[in-house]
Amino acid sequence: MTQEPTVSVNDVAAFREAVLRKLTYSVGKDPEHAFDHDWFEAIALATRDHVIDHWMEHTRQSYRGGQKRVYYLSLEFLIGRLLIDSLSNLGILDTARQALAELDVDIERIRALEPDAALGNGGLGRLAACFMESMSTLGIAAHGYGIRYEHGLFRQVIVDGWQHEQTETWLDFGNPWEFERPEVSYLIGFGGHVTAVNENGRQKHFWHWAEGVRSIAYDTPIVGWRGASVNTLRLWRARAEADFHLERFNAGDHIGAFAEGARAESISRVLYPNDSTEAGQELRLRQEYFFVAASLQDLLRRHLKQRGTLDSLPQFASIQLNDTHPAIAVAELMRLLVDVHGYEWERAWELTVGTLSYTNHTLLPEALETWPVGLMERLLPRHMQIIYLINAHHIDSLRARDNHNIELLRSVSLIEEDHGRRVRMGNLAFLGSHSINGVSALHTELMRKTVFRDLYGLYPERINNKTNGITFRRWLYQANPKLTGLVVEALGEAVLDSPESLLRGLEPFAEQAEFRRRFAEQRLENKRVLARLIRERVGVTVDPNALFDVQVKRIHEYKRQLLNLLHTVALYHAIRNDPGAPWVPRVKILAGKAAASYHQAKLIIKLANDIARTVNDDPTVRGLLKVVFLPNYNVSLAEQIIPAADLSEQISTAGLEASGTSNMKFALNGALTIGTLDGANVEMSEQIGLEHMFIFGLTAQQVEARKRAGEYNAEAIAIESPRLNEVLEAIRNGAFSSDDPGRYTGLIDGLKWHDTFFVCADFEAYWQAQLEVEARWRDPARWWRSAVLNTARTGWFSSDRTIRQYAGEIWKVLDDK
Numbered sequence: 001m002t003q004e005p006t007v008s009v010n011d012v013a014a015f016r017e018a019v020l021r022k023l024t025y026s027v028g029k030d031p032e033h034a035f036d037h038d039w040f041e042a043i044a045l046a047t048r049d050h051v052i053d054h055w056m057e058h059t060r061q062s063y064r065g066g067q068k069r070v071y072y073l074s075l076e077f078l079i080g081r082l083l084i085d086s087l088s089n090l091g092i093l094d095t096a097r098q099a100l101a102e103l104d105v106d107i108e109r110i111r112a113l114e115p116d117a118a119l120g121n122g123g124l125g126r127l128a129a130c131f132m133e134s135m136s137t138l139g140i141a142a143h144g145y146g147i148r149y150e151h152g153l154f155r156q157v158i159v160d161g162w163q164h165e166q167t168e169t170w171l172d173f174g175n176p177w178e179f180e181r182p183e184v185s186y187l188i189g190f191g192g193h194v195t196a197v198n199e200n201g202r203q204k205h206f207w208h209w210a211e212g213v214r215s216i217a218y219d220t221p222i223v224g225w226r227g228a229s230v231n232t233l234r235l236w237r238a239r240a241e242a243d244f245h246l247e248r249f250n251a252g253d254h255i256g257a258f259a260e261g262a263r264a265e266s267i268s269r270v271l272y273p274n275d276s277t278e279a280g281q282e283l284r285l286r287q288e289y290f291f292v293a294a295s296l297q298d299l300l301r302r303h304l305k306q307r308g309t310l311d312s313l314p315q316f317a318s319i320q321l322n323d324t325h326p327a328i329a330v331a332e333l334m335r336l337l338v339d340v341h342g343y344e345w346e347r348a349w350e351l352t353v354g355t356l357s358y359t360n361h362t363l364l365p366e367a368l369e370t371w372p373v374g375l376m377e378r379l380l381p382r383h384m385q386i387i388y389l390i391n392a393h394h395i396d397s398l399r400a401r402d403n404h405n406i407e408l409l410r411s412v413s414l415i416e417e418d419h420g421r422r423v424r425m426g427n428l429a430f431l432g433s434h435s436i437n438g439v440s441a442l443h444t445e446l447m448r449k450t451v452f453r454d455l456y457g458l459y460p461e462r463i464n465n466k467t468n469g470i471t472f473r474r475w476l477y478q479a480n481p482k483l484t485g486l487v488v489e490a491l492g493e494a495v496l497d498s499p500e501s502l503l504r505g506l507e508p509f510a511e512q513a514e515f516r517r518r519f520a521e522q523r524l525e526n527k528r529v530l531a532r533l534i535r536e537r538v539g540v541t542v543d544p545n546a547l548f549d550v551q552v553k554r555i556h557e558y559k560r561q562l563l564n565l566l567h568t569v570a571l572y573h574a575i576r577n578d579p580g581a582p583w584v585p586r587v588k589i590l591a592g593k594a595a596a597s598y599h600q601a602k603l604i605i606k607l608a609n610d611i612a613r614t615v616n617d618d619p620t621v622r623g624l625l626k627v628v629f630l631p632n633y634n635v636s637l638a639e640q641i642i643p644a645a646d647l648s649e650q651i652s653t654a655g656l657e658a659s660g661t662s663n664m665k666f667a668l669n670g671a672l673t674i675g676t677l678d679g680a681n682v683e684m685s686e687q688i689g690l691e692h693m694f695i696f697g698l699t700a701q702q703v704e705a706r707k708r709a710g711e712y713n714a715e716a717i718a719i720e721s722p723r724l725n726e727v728l729e730a731i732r733n734g735a736f737s738s739d740d741p742g743r744y745t746g747l748i749d750g751l752k753w754h755d756t757f758f759v760c761a762d763f764e765a766y767w768q769a770q771l772e773v774e775a776r777w778r779d780p781a782r783w784w785r786s787a788v789l790n791t792a793r794t795g796w797f798s799s800d801r802t803i804r805q806y807a808g809e810i811w812k813v814l815d816d817k
Contacts, residue, residue, distance in 0.1 A: 015092065016099035018046040031103065037173060039105050040083070040113045043096070044176035047086050048221075054090070055221040055230040062141040063306065068315070068813045070135065070142040071299050073292065073329060074322035076125030076271070077132070077146045077233060079220070080635030081114040082177050084478055089133075089223040116634045117175075118152025118168040119235070121272060121593070122554040123661050124361055126635065127439075127799075128322055130471040130661075134803040136224030136231045137473075140813055145295035147287060148178075148218045148235035153271045156593045156632040161609030163594055163602050177220050178235075184217035186297045187241065188290050194382045205339055207382040212241040213264045215294035225473050225497070236294045238267035276597040278375075285371055285379060292329045296336060310341055314354030318811040321433065323361045324369045327425040330356060330432030331383040334390070339382070345389075357435035357810050359466070360426070361658050363443070363451055364558065368426035370416060376423055387414055387423060394431060398458070411454040430455050430462070435810045437466045439659040440680040442700060446655055466806055467683055468659040469799035472499050475665045480643035482522035483669060483791070490515070499795050506792035516784040519670065523644070523787075530644035534589075534628050540616055542626045546585035547777050550671070551649035552633055552641055555594040555601040558656040562604055562751070563759045564590070564649055565611055567766055568627055569727045569736075572615050575624050584774040587626045589641065591633035603747055605629065610736040610743075638662075643669050647773060650675030651766065653757040655700030657681075664797040670787040672776070674769055676762070680797070688793045692786040694776075696769035697762035706758070714755035717763075724763045728752070 023029055023042035034042075062069075087093040100107050119125060128144065135142040154165035189209030196205050220233040240261035266283060267290050274280045296319075303310065303317055321329060330352060337348035362368065376384045391414040398409060414431070416422045430436050430452060438444030444465035448456045456463055477484045477496065487495055490509055495502040509515040527544040534542055551564050568588050575583055590608050594601030612627035630637065648666030650657075650673050657679035667673060667684060674694040675681045685693055698706070706712045718725045732748035734741025751759060776783050807814035 011092070011095045012098045012102070015046065015095050016102055018049065019043055019099065019103065022046045036110060037113055040110045041173075041176055043100065043105075043107075043110060044083055044114075047083065047090075047092075047096070048176060050090050050092065051086055051221045051223055051230060054223065054227045055232075058229045059232075066306075066316075067141040068811070069299075069302075069317050070140055070807075070811050070813060071295065071317060071319045072128065072131065072135075072142060072144045072322060073295055073319060073326040074125070074128040074144065074146050075288065075291070075325040076120035076322075077117075077128045077144060077235075078120030078122075078125035078635055079117050079129040079132075079222075079233070080126075080474070080639070081111065081116060082220075083114050084111050085133075085474060086177075086223050088478055089225050089473060090227050112636075115170040115173075116636050118155075118170045118634075119146065119149055119271065121153050123659075124323055127468055127661055130469070130474070130799040131803060132222045132231060132233060133224065133471045133473065134469075134799040136222050136229045137226075137471075137800060138224070138803055138807065138814070139229045140231075140803070140807055140811075142231045143299070144222070144231070144233040145291065145298075146233070146235050147268050147271075147291045148237045149271045150237075150265075150269050151271075153593070154596065158605070158609060158629065158631045161606045161613070163605045165596050175220075179219045181217040181219055184234075184298065186215045186294045188213045188215055188293045190286065190289075190379055192381065194385060205382060205385070207335075207339070211264075213267060213290060214239045214241055215290065217294075217298070234295075234298070236268065236291050238264050238290060240264035272595065274597045281371075282375060282379065285375065288325050289328050289332070289380060289383075292326050293332055296329060296332055300336060300341075310337065310343075310351065313351050317355055318813065319356050320806070320811070321356060321358045321429055323359060324367070324425045324429055327358070327369070327429035327432075328380070328383065330428050331380075331386045331390070333432075334386050335382055338386075349390075349393075352432055353434050356429075356433045357437070358429040358433040359437050359439065360429075360443075360447055360451075361439060363446055363656060363658065365451075368424070368451060370422040370424050373415065373421040373423060384423075387428065390428070390431065391415060408454055412458065426451065427455065430459075434462065435464060436462050437464050437806075437810065439466060439468045440683060441465055441467060442655075442677075442682045443658040443679060446700060464809065466802055466810075467680055467797075468661050468664070469797050469802035470661050470664045470668070471799045472668065474639070475642065476668055479639040480522075480526065480669050482525055483519075483643065486515075486518055486522055487791070500798045500801055501795065503792055503795035506788060510785045510788035510792065513781070516781065516788060519788055520780070520784050523646070523670065526644040527646075530640055533640055534630065537630060538628060540612075540626060540628050542587045542628065543585055543623060546587045546626070547646050547773075548587050548589060548644055549647040549649065549773075550589045550641060550645040550666070551651070552589070552591040552630075552638060553662055555592045555605055556598075557600060557604075558757050559652050560757055560759055560762075561590060561592070561608065563651055563762060563766060564588070565604070565608055566724070566727050566731075566759065566763060567770060568611055568615070568625075569730060570723050570767060571770075572611075572618075572621065572625055573723075573726060573730070575621055576618075579620065579622070582778075583624045584777050585624050587628065589628045589630065589645075591630040591637065591641065593633060600747070603744070607731070607736065607744060607747070614736050638665070642666055642671070645669070645671040646777075647671060648673045648675075650678070650681055651697075651762075652676060652678050653703060653762075654678040654698055655703050656757070664794060667790045668794045668797070670791045672773070672783070672786055672790060674766075674773060684794075684797070687796050688790055692789050692793075694769045694772055696765040698758060703758060706761070712755070712758070712761065714760040715752040717760045718752060721760075721764055723767065724760060 019042050022045040026045050027038050027041050029038045087096050097107050132144045151168045155168045157164045157166050191210035192208045194207050196203050215236045218235045221230045222233050223230050267286050273283045275284045333352045337343040414427050416424050438447045491505045531542050531544045608629045615627050642665050645666055648671040650663040654676045660679040676697045677699050728748050731744050737743040
C-alpha cells in the first residue's frame with residue numbers, strides 16, 4: 001500500500017540518521033553490534049520524536065481554542081502494537097521502510113518484536129483503542145484513562161489441550177511509547193471511617209481512610225490518521241504511599257517491610273484478578289476505584305486550572321464510562337464535589353449527571369456488576385453513604401410522584417435485597433448519567449426491555465443507541481496491505497480518508513471477473529502466511545486452498561464455540577461415513593482465552609484441542625478437515641488471522657451479544673459471515689444484504705419466547721436429530737477423550753438438561769447454513785462477488801462514524817463539524 005505519492009530522499013536520509021542517533025545515544029549500541037530489539041527501540045524512539053512534535057502542537061491548540069474535552073474511562077485498552085500504527089498514521093511508513101532498508105534492517109522482522117500491550121481481554125478493550133484513534137483522527141480533544149497493568153491479562157499456554165495461565169511480561173524490555181509522569185500523582189484512600197461536623201449550619205463529612213495508595217501517571221500519545229491530532233492515553237500505576245518501612249527492615253522483618261508496597265502495587269499488577277474469592281473481589285473493586293479516583297482528580301485539576309470553577313464542568317468536560325467497571329465514578333464525583341469542593345448536594349448532583357454518560361456493553365446479569373454492601377462499607381465507607389443518599393433521594397422522588405409500586409421501587413433501587421444486600425453498579429451508572437447508550441440497535445432495544453426496563457420507563461429520554469465501529473486504519477490498511485492496495489488501485493487514495501462514503505464505489509467491481517480473481521488471489525496470499533504461522537505455532541499443516549472457517553473471540557458459553565465444535569464433529573462423521581462425496585476441504589480455526597476461574601469455558605478449550613488431535617491424526621479424513629486452536633489470542637494474532645479468513649463465525653445466542661466488532665473486521669476484509677441475528681449482525685445484514693451472509697437460528701424474540709414458555713427440551717431435540725444425537729453421544733462416551741472417557745459427561749448432560757444458550761435448538765439450522773456455505777464456495781464467481789460486496793458495504797461500521805455520533809449527540813463537541 002502506498003500512502004504517499006513520492007518519498008523524499010531527504011526525508012529518508014533524515015529518518016535513517018535519526019534512527020542511528022537513537023541507536024547510539026539512547027540505546028547505547030553501534031550498528032555492528034546491535035541486536036534486533038536494539039533496532040526496534042531505536043526505530044520506536046525515532047518515530048516517537050515525530051509523534052511528540054504533533055502531540056505538543058495539538059495539545060497547545062486545544063488549550064488555546066478552549067475545546068470541550070472528552071474523558072474516556074475504561075478498565076481495558078487493547079491498543080496492540082504501535083510502531084506500524086504510528087508510522088502509518090503519520091504518513092511516513094514508506095519513508096521509514098526505505099530508510100531501514102538502507103541500513104539492512106527488515107522492518108517486518110522488527111515489527112514482530114514489539115510486544116502487545118496486555119491491557120485488555122477482548123472487544124471492550126479493542127473498542128476503546130479504536131475509539132481513541134478515531135477521536136484523534138476527528139480532532140476531538142480527548143484523554144483516555146485506565147490502568148497500566150504490569151502484567152495485564154495472562155499469557156495463554158496450551159498444555160495437553162488445557163489452558164494454563166502464565167504471567168504476561170510485556171514490559172520486560174520497557175515501553176518506548178510511554179512517558180512516566182512522576183509529578184502527576186494522587187493519593188487514593190481505602191477503608192477507615194467517616195466523621196461529620198457542622199460548619200456554619202451545614203453538615204460536612206470527613207473520610208479518614210486507613211490506607212493510602214499513590215497513583216502515578218504514564219502517558220502514551222495516540223496518533224490520528226494523517227497526523228490529524230494526537231491525544232493522550234493516561235494509565236495509572238499503583239504504588240505504596242511509602243516504598244517500605246525502614247525500621248521494620250532494620251529490625252529484621254525483611255519481608256514484612258515491603259508488605260504495604262506489595263499490597264498497593266497489586267492493584268496495577270494484573271487485569272481481571274480471579275474474583276471467585278473474597279480477596280479477588282476486593283482487589284477488583286480496589287482496581288476500579290483506584291483508576292476512577294485518580295482520573296477524576298486529574299481531570300478536575302485540569303478543568304480548574306483552565307476554567308477556574310467547576311460550575312462549568314458539563315459545559316467543557318464530558319466523561320464517558322465504558323461499561324459498568326467505572327460506575328463508582330458517580331459516587332466519587334459526588335464525593336469530590338460535596339466533600340472537597342464544597343458544593344450543595346443538589347448542585348453537585350446536577351453537575352454529576354450533566355457530565356457523566358454511560359455505555360452499556362452487555363445484557364448478561366453477571367457482567368452488570370454488583371458488590372456486597374459489607375465490602376463497600378469496609379473499603380469505601382464514604383461512597384456507601386453517598387450511594388445510600390442517592391438512592392434515598394431517588395426513591396423519595398418516585399414516591400413524591402405518587403409511585404408506590406413496591407416491586408418497581410425494588411427494581412430501580414441501587415440496593416438489591418434478594419440475594420444478600422448488594423450495590424447495583426449498573427443502576428448507579430444509569431441514575432448518575434444523562435446518557436445511557438447501547439452498542440447496536442438490537443442491544444439497545446433489548447436493554448430498554450430487559451436490564452433497564454423499569455429505569456427506562458422512568459427516564460425514557462436517557463437511552464440511545466451508538467452502534468460500535470472499528471478503525472479501518474488498523475483493520476484494513478495495516479492488517480491487510482494487499483487488499484488495501486487493490487482497493488486504492490480501484491478507487492483512488494481518497495478512499496483511505498473517507499472509507500465510510502467511498503468504499504461503496506467498490507460495488508461495480510464485484511461484477512468484474514478479473515477484479516474478483518485478484519481479490520481471491522490476495523486472500524490466498526494471506527492464507528499462505530497464516531498457514532505458515534499455524535505450522536510454526538501448533539505443528540499442523542493446512543492447505544491454503546481450503547475454506548478457512550474462523551471463530552476467534554473470548555471463550556464464553558453464550559458465544560457458542562461449543563456449537564461450532566458440535567458441527568465439526570458432525571462434519572467429521574459425515575466425511576468418514578461418505579468419503580466419496582464432494583466435500584469442500586475446510587480448516588476450522590479457533591482462538592480465544594477463557595477467564596481463569598471459568599471452568600466450563602476451559603473445558604470447551606480442552607474439547608476443541610481433543611477434537612483437533614483426533615481429526616488431524618485420522619488418515620481416513622485425507623486432509624479434507626483440519627482443526628486448529630491457536631493459543632494466546634491477541635491483537636497481533638488477530639491482524640494475521642482476519643485477512644486470511646474466508647468464513648467468519650458470529651454464532652452467539654440471539655439477544656446476548658451486545659454488538660461484536662470482530663464481525664465487522666472480518667466483513668471489511670471480505671470474509672462472509674455465518675451467524676445469528678444478534679448484536680451488530682442485524683445491522684450488517686441490512687448494510688451488506690442477507691444474500692451475502694449465512695444467517696440461521698432463533699431470533700432474540702424467539703429465544704425470549706421459549707424462555708418464557710418454559711417448554712424448551714434440548715434432550716427431545718437431540719433425539720429428533722440423529723445427527724446431533726450421534727455427535728453428543730460420541731463426545732459423551734469418550735470418542736475424543738480416550739485417556740479420560742468421562743471427561744465430557746457433565747458437559748453433554750448439562751447441554752441436554754440445561755441448554756441455557758440454545759445450542760441444540762440451533763444445531764440443525766446451523767448445519768443447513770454450513771451446507772449453504774459449501775454450495776457457495778463451490779461457485780467461485782458467487783463467493784467472490786459476495787466477498788467484494790462485504791468489503792464494499794462495510795464502510796458504515798467505521799469507528800469514525802460511531803465517534804461522530806457520540807461527539808454530536810452525547811458529548812456535544814462536534815456541533816460545527
